[in-house]
Amino acid sequence: MNLLETINNPADLRKLPRHQLKPLADELRTFLLDSVSKTGGHLSSNLGTVELTVALHYVFNTPHDRIVWDVGHQTYSHKILTGRRDQFHTLRQLDGISGFPRRVESEYDTFGTAHSSTSISAALGMAAAAKLKGEQRHAIAVIGDGSMTAGMAFEALNNAGVEEDCNLLVILNDNDMSISPPVGALNRYLARLMSGQFYAAAKNVGKSVLPGPVLELAKKLEEHAKGMVVPATMFEEFGFNYIGPIDGHDLDSLIPTLQNIRNLKGPQFLHVVTKKGQGYKLAEAEPILYHGTGKFNPAEGIKPATAPAKITYTEVFGNWLCDMAAKDERLVGITPAMREGSGMVRFNAEYPKRYFDVGIAEQHSVTFGAGLACEGMKPVVAIYSTFLQRAYDQLIHDVALQNLDVTFALDRAGIVGADGATHAGNYDLAYLRCIPNMVVMAASDENECRQMLTTAYHYPGPAAVRYPRGAGIGAAIAQELTTIPLGKGEVRRQGERVAILAFGSMVAPALKAGEQLNATVANMRFVKPLDVELVKQLAADHDYLVTVEEGCVMGGAGAAVAEALAEAGIVKPLQMLGLPDKFIDHGDPAKLLASVGLDGDGIAKSIKQRFLGGEPRLVVNNG
Ligand SMILES: Cc1ncc(C[n+]2csc(CCOP(=O)(O)OP(=O)(O)O)c2C)c(N)n1
Ligand SMILES: CC(=O)[C@@H](O)[C@H](O)COP(=O)(O)O
Ligand SMILES: [Mg+2]
8 A cells, every 4th residue: 555655635646657546546446445345335336436536636636626426426536535545444434434525524525415416517506606706627527327317417418518618527437337237218328329439539539639649640530430420429419528438447548538628618528438346356247236335355245144134124115016016917116226225126027017217317207107197007106215305396296286196115214324414314204294195104113114005005196105224123024915094093002191102113212212101102103194183182191292203303293293283272291302403424323313312212311301300391302
């Protein structure tokens, strides 16, 4: 690690002679693999961007020039080269550095990302600001082929192509992979470009920037290709100067090309070809497995678990989907590019015609589901809570307003852990329950999750079931596809004085708190329609009411209970426990939940403090 240790910022990198960049990149790759195998993290994408990162920081004057990384799951080399090498072992852990770029973490992290396809918009904004302020700087968006499939990326291209005076460079990092294999017409188009455009690349760069001998070579190439018509690329039609494709692992291609582009004005588009997992054979062979890893031994690679692991909620959903599909041929499953994460690999294999990976296109996934529902199909949109945020208008305007029969399987509800605030599903209860026609359920265990999915499926309108990342409490799962009564909760523990109204994943810790306090505990099941009769009954039978949810307190399930009490004219001391009004960083989920008082002890402690040790009063827990 001789070279890498000398690089504390990109200025150090820029002092290196060119011939040392390749050994530096090799050291960086070794460092990455070693470190990520100890912490876990997004490995494949990072192995693929080592050379590109070195070249960008070498050629451009960062942080004066702005690099905006799309998603940001490929920024580990960038972090290591921009002063965070010594903190890298803390990646994605409590109080450690984030797995994504964050403006508060470094001046080199020009824009916070983690949800995809924002980079071109943000970089264009930066380029436009530079123009308005009369500053000479480059704004560079680095976006993957998967992330390029989102509407937002195209909205930005559409805007950028006419901003002729903006110094914007879009780099398409094309590794022919999303998390899953790539999908859609754009992927086909990029494959065509890769197979037929090397000649065009030489022509474009030659004409625009290359001096002397290289321009001569480009002209010769043009002559040799007499009669061959090279159509303008789609990106040229959008108003960009398209350059590429070039080999994104070859510093001898990358550096001169970037140096040439640096001298160009207006919107530039560089198509770079890389390999996911580059340099680590196991990841090259299985980029999906190594997309996001836990800890593993790099000499052996990721091994299948020896002991049977507890079933995850994601698997509960995946099994349910196949079982329900076997019973009802109208069922179709939709994922916006999260086949593995959403547990749809088996469904894809067993029902390929009824499986739709629509690319990173959350908005489209919802409206596509709406269209299917209009024709009597039974769409199930499997989507992470955090990503459904992208499709809010589609949910309201296209699905709920028309009361269409779409089932939403909301994975990663609540705290997610290593990905942190960007991926936490903390808002779905608040943003769903205010939409007319919606049914909203929160699963308290694996069996109930299956029952709720069945209930949502049979409900003839829009219905959502939320469940957390990872395994649940280990409940036995009945194989029958049974429903639960709509809008009905259940009392799980009978106690006195205090009634805890728990939602979803908070039922288990609420039961622990209930034991400590001899409190009544209700599993409310539905956030909408809320079981108002149960709320009234609990209010009548107890001195204090406490709501608990793994979601934001503001506007969430507790707020639904408060509204119901107000509507019924019931005045009762009410404590609302849930996630505070602040973003919660990455870390171990259990520890994070405990840190905001959402484990059994924390819930009991809050209730004791507010009600059992002093005078009752209305309390909202805002952290
Ligand atoms: C809006 C949004 N949807 C889904 C995801 C989940 N996601 C993260 S990376 C990724 C694949 C991105 O593919 P690409 O841009 O080609 O980068 P690569 O992984 O190939 O390096 C997906 C689907 C996300 N981060 N943001
Ligand atoms: C970067 C990104 O958005 C995904 O790779 C995400 O990190 C996956 O999260 P899960 O591990 O919860 O599927
Ligand atoms: Mg890709």
